[in-house]
Amino acid sequence: MSITHLQSFVAVAEEGHVGRAARRLHLTQPPLSRHILALEDELGTPLFERVPRGMRLLPTGEALLHHARLILAEVEVAARTVREAARGSGAPKPPPA
Amino acid sequence: MSITHLQSFVAVAEEGHVGRAARRLHLTQPPLSRHILALEDELGTPLFERVPRGMRLLPTGEALLHHARLILAEVEVAARTVREAARGSGAPKPPPA
DNA sequence: GGTAGTTACGAATTTCGTAACAATC
DNA sequence: GATTGTTACGAAATTCGTAACTACC
Numbered sequence: 061m062s063i064t065h066l067q068s069f070v071a072v073a074e075e076g077h078v079g080r081a082a083r084r085l086h087l088t089q090p091p092l093s094r095h096i097l098a099l100e101d102e103l104g105t106p107l108f109e110r111v112p113r114g115m116r117l118l119p120t121g122e123a124l125l126h127h128a129r130l131i132l133a134e135v136e137v138a139a140r141t142v143r144e145a146a147r148g149s150g151a152p153k154p155p156p157a
Numbered sequence: 158m159s160i161t162h163l164q165s166f167v168a169v170a171e172e173g174h175v176g177r178a179a180r181r182l183h184l185t186q187p188p189l190s191r192h193i194l195a196l197e198d199e200l201g202t203p204l205f206e207r208v209p210r211g212m213r214l215l216p217t218g219e220a221l222l223h224h225a226r227l228i229l230a231e232v233e234v235a236a237r238t239v240r241e242a243a244r245g246s247g248a249p250k251p252p253p254a
Numbered sequence: 255g256g257t258a259g260t261t262a263c264g265a266a267t268t269t270c271g272t273a274a275c276a277a278t279c
Numbered sequence: 280g281a282t283t284g285t286t287a288c289g290a291a292a293t294t295c296g297t298a299a300c301t302a303c304c
Contacts, residue, residue, distance in 0.1 A: 127235030
């Protein structure tokens with residue numbers, strides 16, 4: 061389970077559509093579809109129901125969505141916190157000019 | 158920032174030593190060293206101080222360590238929760254035999 | 255000269271996008 | 280036949296490990 065796969069999963073869950081999610085992620089459909097298939101394979105269970113109009117979350121997918129959002133948010137916070145700590149402390153990489 | 162990089166970071170932080178962390182992760186030193194360098198590059202700041210005996214966390218690294226552990230734990234919970242939801246619901250991939 | 259991290263570089267793996275396919279209305 | 284997801288497949292990018300290098304006692 062990679063962060064990329066989780067970003068893909070959340071986008072498809074929110075759009076209900078691989079094509080739209082792909083455009084939102086600046087990606088084409090096939091790789092995005094593979095991300096979802098890889099995730100389902102790794103977890104050993106389908107996450108979406110394939111319906112004529114697109115992708116509908118299954119209960120397993122709903123369960124994942126909550127955690128996926130938490131993880132992605134926490135990743136954002138982590139990056140921001142480190143950058144702030146770098147400013148706070150002495151000598152950061154980008155020279156203060 | 159990938160989950161792999163975070164796992165590498167936590168291992169090095171806990172061991173204080175790239176070599177030992179690499180053995181723990183079943184990896185050689187160079188890729189592990191590159192993971193840390195990539196993370197530092199992405200965040201724009203060093204995370205460790207290179208000391209004669211190994212790697213010592215900087216304040217930036219301490220800040221990241223907390224979040225990294227949270228993220229990795231949350232990933233574990235996510236996987237477990239989905240697998241449990243799959244058992245709870247109807248038709249999982251692995252046939253119940 | 256031993257211990258530690260890093261850089262060079264070629265091989266293996268992964269991941270992408272285009273094209274072709276399958277399924278549903 | 281239009282719309283949607285998936286599979287095939289070759290090209291590009293990533294990542295690994297061995298070997299060589301650097302720095303510090």
